[in-house]
Amino acid sequence: MALIRSYRLTPWLPLLIVGASLGYAVTVVTRLPWWTLFPIAALWLTLGLKLRWGAPQRERYKPVWPWSLVPLSLLGIYVYLADSFGNVDLGAVFFHLQAGMTDHGGGGKMVIAALYVLTMLALLISITWMARRDPRWRLTERFFALALLAINPLLYGLGQRSAAIVTDDGEWLDRRYVAPPTAMRSDDPPNLLLMYLESLERTYSSDIFGDAYADLEALGERGWVFEGVRQMDNTGWTMAGMIASQCGVPLMPAGLLHDTQFEPLTQVVPGVNCLGDVLAGQGYRLSYLGGASSQFAGKGLFYNGHQFQTVKGKEDWLAKLDDQQYVNSWGVYDDTLYSETEREIRRLENEDDGPWAVVNLSLAGHSPHGFPSQTCIDRQGDFDGQDILFSVKCSAWQARDLIERLEAEGLLDNTLVVLQSDHLTMRVPVWDQLTALDRDNTLIMLGDGLEPRRIRRNATMLDVFPTLLEAMGMTLDEHRAGLGVSLLGDRSTLTETHGLDVLNERLREETALQHRLWEGLAPQRQNATPSPTEQVVETPSDAPLEVENVSR
Structure with a gap:
């Protein structure tokens, strides 16, 4: 009982847990070296003790549940993914969940994931402890919860994909898709x-x-x-x-386009x-x-x-x-x-x-x-x-x-x-x-x-796909196949014409190409041909065949 009373009256332990977690998260999402988590944790602990966080002069205990628990948990998932893979790709997460992870080789990551879970539990307990004992934390952590939701890249990515459903033009990439050819130039293909x-x-x-x-x-x-x-x-x-x-x-990924979302994929x-x-x-x-x-x-x-x-x-x-x-x-x-x-x-x-x-x-x-x-x-x-x-x-x-x-x-x-x-x-x-x-x-x-x-x-x-086909002796219309342009020809790639940032932005808004990829597993897509009363307006640089000559 004495130990429990001592813990309840001592804020340094929850402050240390919060500070260490903050420091580690900063080193994961930035390029700061790993050891900087120690000065960050020390600065947080010093500031917390000086301001008497968790032990105010007029402590009023209130059994509340902090608003920030769920946002913190979601941010913890992002930090884990960033720590494990570097760049977090939501598409990879969704695809692996649906395509199956049988016989994965990430046994070591499972151990790390378990440590992350334990760390997150300690962090959530610490935040709850502080909020129940310090009215200042009860007030400010509500705004903190909103900030955590706003800065979480996972939620930002989900929001972008959700917005694609109602985008004005969800077929920008699909209009540029060119089916690969079937004719060989050579009688003796390699x-x-x-x-x-x-x-x-x-x-x-x-x-x-x-x-x-x-x-x-x-x-x-x-x-x-x-x-x-x-x-x-x-x-x-x-x-x-x-x-x-x-x-x-x-x-x-097929995502919600898959007719049986809770069943593994049968085709890719x-x-x-x-x-x-x-x-x-x-x-x-x-x-x-x-x-x-x-x-x-x-x-x-x-x-x-x-x-x-x-x-x-x-x-x-x-x-x-x-x-x-x-x-x-x-x-x-x-x-x-x-x-x-x-x-x-x-x-x-x-x-x-x-x-x-x-x-x-x-x-x-x-x-x-x-x-x-x-x-x-x-x-x-x-x-x-x-x-x-x-x-x-x-x-x-x-x-x-x-x-x-x-x-x-x-x-x-x-x-x-x-x-x-x-x-x-x-x-x-x-x-x-x-x-x-x-x-x-x-x-x-x-x-x-x-x-x-x-x-x-x-x-x-x-662009590797058409390049490979041309290197094998196939004839390509305008040096194109799929969304790629052969690097052996004189036509601009989509990246050269629009830039990588634009391609990534268009990809986040795209729905028609997703339907094309999963044809047969997805609901029938609507006819992309505009009706007589409709008109698709594109700038010259947006035209589906906008590839240009590349000077060498």
Whole structure:
């Protein structure tokens, strides 16, 4: 009882909890170093004790429930997401909830989430304690609650998406959509090896990261290197990056458009033709191989639904492992994946039954610290479990090693090899250095007749799709497919014409493109053709075919 009475009469503990929580939140949402939480907490505690917060001279206890408890909880969710992933993307949250998170590799994040919950409980208890014992807190925390609601980016994002329902023009992007072509120029179309390097953005080529990216730089000297491939909204996680670069559209989650909102998705973007659909129409044999589970985030649904005949992930590799313990929290290591990739390409080559396309997705560069394989550890030395640059170097080297092994066997003759990051990396130990730079994605193409060339364009992952099709010999109308523009042509991309901020703003207002993506899972969309009494007015720069010549 004495201890309880002591706590009730002592405000320093709740003040310390509030101050430490405030300091930590500030370091997460800003670029301040982590240690600044201590002076922030100390300043808060000093100010609180000096002003006798929680212990006024005339204390009047009142059993109230503070208004700020719910706003604080919502802000806590945002801070957790920002701390875990860097940039908070509501689209990613909604999509993963609906597409499924079976066999996710975020076991460590579950522990962190539990600690966050405990911290939030302590914070809410502290705020309640202060409000019940200090009338000044009871008065001011009401205004504090309103301020918390106003500054919470989560609620701001939800408000923007809700506003899209009643926007005057919710089909700005949809009017610019161009279906991909089906005609090949060549009688001997090339094979395709498309390697997604998890989170391995081109920004790592900066000198401040040493030689972590050196092996990809060496590969780039032999082919085409694309610079300036930015990240627009709804393309910043693995499935979104894949869909953007293979379908030319941002991944707008089905959300409430899904007829059965509380059931998992059965298809992923069924309303648009993607790389698999185009290549299947040309007689390609298609394979997707991933180190993580193909059931996670709808990867299997996407590839099976877009005509890939072979779709394999962690669950397919485990039974083949000589050492069943040689796995990480997400799946198999990249040396295992690349051995299976080599085996798959050899199988396809031996069948000699038309061109093939193999897509794979690595794991080594996954945030926050990566998953370097034992092959890399044998080559690079011990991994401390924290150094993401160790993992980046491992990922780059293993990709180069696979390509060189396949080339030595002649398995990449008449093959276009594409190496690209699936998205910019999420929060990692070098986050502050990365975010201080001008960030862009990796995109490298190698193949017969591709002379070394650097192409710098203001582009997004949407533009990878038509660029890939043209590099494979397909003829594109105006160099366009999906919402993208080929970086090999002379037409302006949407980013060059309008800017990335405008694209992101239009995306938040868009409804028609969302209906297009989920055609069949969403209610029938209204006819976009205006009636005789209606007129759609656009400025010349807004016209659907506003792409312009790009001077070189």
